[in-house]
Amino acid sequence: MKLLLLSTNTTRYPYPVYPLGLDHIAGTLAPGHEVDILDMNVVGGLEPLGAAIRNFDPGIIGLSIRNIDNSDTLGVKSFVQGYEEIIRFIRCCTKAPVVLGGSGFSIFPGELMTRLDADFGVVGEGEVLGMLLDALERGEGVAGLPGVISRGGDDRGPVAWTGGLRRRFRPPDAQLQFYLKRGGILNLQTKRGCPFRCIYCTYPRIEGSRLRMSAPEEVAREARGLQEKGARYLFITDSVFNSDYAHSMAVAAAFRRQGVTLPWGAFFATTRPPDGYYASLAEAGLTHVEFGTETLCDGQLGRYGKPFCVKDVMVAHESALAAGVHIAHYLLLGGPGEEASTLEETMKRMEELRKAVFFVFCGLRIFPHTPLYEIALKEGQIAPDQDLLTPVFYHSGGIGTREILSRVQAQARGRLNWVYGDGGQKSERIVARMHAHGHTGPLWELLIQ
Template identity: 55%
Template sequence: MNVLLISANTMTSTYAIYPLGLDYVAGALQPKHRVRILDRNLYADPETFREAVREAAPEVVGISIRNIDTTDICHSGSALDGCREVLRSVRSVSSAPVVLGGCGFTLFPAELMNRMEADFGIVGEGERFRAFLDVLEEGGDVSSLPGVVLKGQRVSLPAPWQEEACRAFDSANAHVSFYLQRGGILNLQSKRGCPYECIYCTYPEIEGRRFRFHDPLAVAREARALQDGGAKFLYFTDSVFNSHEGHSLAVAKALIRTGVSIPWGGFFAPVPSRENFYRNLADAGLTHVEFGTESLSDRMLMTYRKPFRTAGVYGAHQQALKAGVHVAHFFLLGGPGESGDTLEETLAGAERLERAVFFFFCGLRIYPGTAIYDVALREGQIAPDSSLLEPTFYQSPEISSAEIYRRLQERSGGRPSWVVGSGGEKTGEILSRLHGRGHSGPLWEYLIPRRR
């Protein structure tokens, strides 16, 4: 069958994020099916996009919904209008059945099926699209397949995908150049799943609660293919790259073995590591460590159910700096129990972390299936029948998001290394200028004041 896969995500204000999931879906479908990928970012207006859909002549269309909104109360915005525009454009030029998927869809399948008026949906990992197409092509009943969603039907998440992931990356695809021209960043996974129990996180809901490791050599060969395809920087999209140090080190060794020479980074937990852990990763090309620190108040870290405390944050920070890598910390402010005192602990603690960039996000986005959902329900901040599809945030009874934002702005003092929310226009403009000058990678290290 002719299958058209569409990335509907157009949120690129700070970083343009390559639609990795569609590569995995394409890998599962080929060679039996003919697959073409379209990225909405490539088309300046709906008409040119519609023409591209028409030319593709699809028999089935899959639309990936990655983002629901910005997930930050200080710079809140929904992505749903853009997703609806994509679907309307497809409907206007094609009668092919439309299937929704992606991590954003997996969080709100029933509501999105109602709002988007698609024919089918697939929750969980997109590789299940293969079984869907096989049954559809034979004229069978797809409604009983694991993960398949129909409008008005009860939705249940299938078990995590157990077959080996197979990515189909083709540097000749038109959308690849879009990302190479905007920082040169391409992404990959070394594992799926997350066993942590953070109260706000959706990773366990989407990928499962147990690790499924990709073979380190296969990961490294994929990285080499991305490098050969023009990537200037690699970003590992694992929920937490260092959550299994043994596997992380095996991947690093394989990167060296396969001749990967471009820099890379990922999201890390600020936990104590074995001696020379970061040094060994740096020897394999690691240059950017993004710590999911969330708070520098032990009270809040306990509330968030983080697997570390503040002492571990300071230790991990020093270990990473000692290895010569760039360090950023991400903070999530305003959770249950957040107060003026806990906020001050975080802000004062950040002052102690030298040579780093800080990304502060206000408010915890409430998603179904998370512990923060249950807390908000108990406290009456939401009702059992509340729609969470529009941006909905937990609000600490002890300090308002507006006050958190005010104190953040006051404390940052205009320092570019203190980024509030997604960074807004200021950070986006800085990074865009650097990318325009030929710089590649995340580049947030340029926000750190130089030592005199």
């Protein structure tokens, strides 16, 4: 069967993200399927998309929906209308059935199947798509396929993929050059699943709570291949790279053995690391550590379900700092239990974190299938039948959003390393301009004071 995979993501802040998931789907399909991958970041509009569809003439089209919105209370932007426009246009170009997938879709499968009028959906990991294609080719029903829903069918929830990660990295030159010219950033994944229980997070829903790790040597060979294709920076897309310290250290060691010399970064939990952990990773090329810290009040960390305390944060920060890497902390204020005293505690302790960038968000996006959803429902912040495709944020009853922002702005005044929300279009333009002048990587380290 001829399969067209389309990445619908066009968000470019802080930089455009290569659609890694589609490579993984292509890598697991049976040899009889012919696959083409298109990227709306590269295609550039609906008319070129139509020409590509007519030229390839697919038997089925898979749309990857990565984000529902930007999850930023300071400037909420929903992407669903854009997806509607793409699918309406596709329907005018071909009679091929449309199957939806991706992390954003997996959070709202039933709602998006209805809203976007799709034929099929893959909930959870996209490699399941291969089973759907095989069933359709044989003329079989799909009702019993794990992780697959059809028009009018029930969402049975995601099913973890256990077949291993196999990537087919054969991007057309135009697609590869698009990313190489915009920071040189390519990505890879070393494991799936998240064992943590953060109340707002959707990763356990999408990937499951059990870690499934790729062999470090395989990861390193993939990294070396990206390096040979021209990548100048690697970002590891694991939900939390250090959720398994032994595996992450083994990956770093494999990087050294395979001759991976690129700088790289990842998301980390501010759990207390083993001695020398960040130094070991830095020796293997780690340059950027992005900590999902969220708050610096122990009471709030407990209410958020975080697997660490404030002392752990301080130890992790100093360990990374001593290793000479760049550090960013993401803060998520205004969640359950937030009040003036807890906010003050966080503000005070932020001053103790030296040489870091702080990305500060206010209000927690409420997603279904999370503990935060149940909290918001119990408190009456949302209704049982409320449409959460339209962004809804949890706000603490103990302190208002304006008061939080005012307090943060007062302390951050004049500091470039304190960033509110996603930075908006201004930040996007600045990063794009610097990438155009040859700078590589995420570039937030230039804000560190």
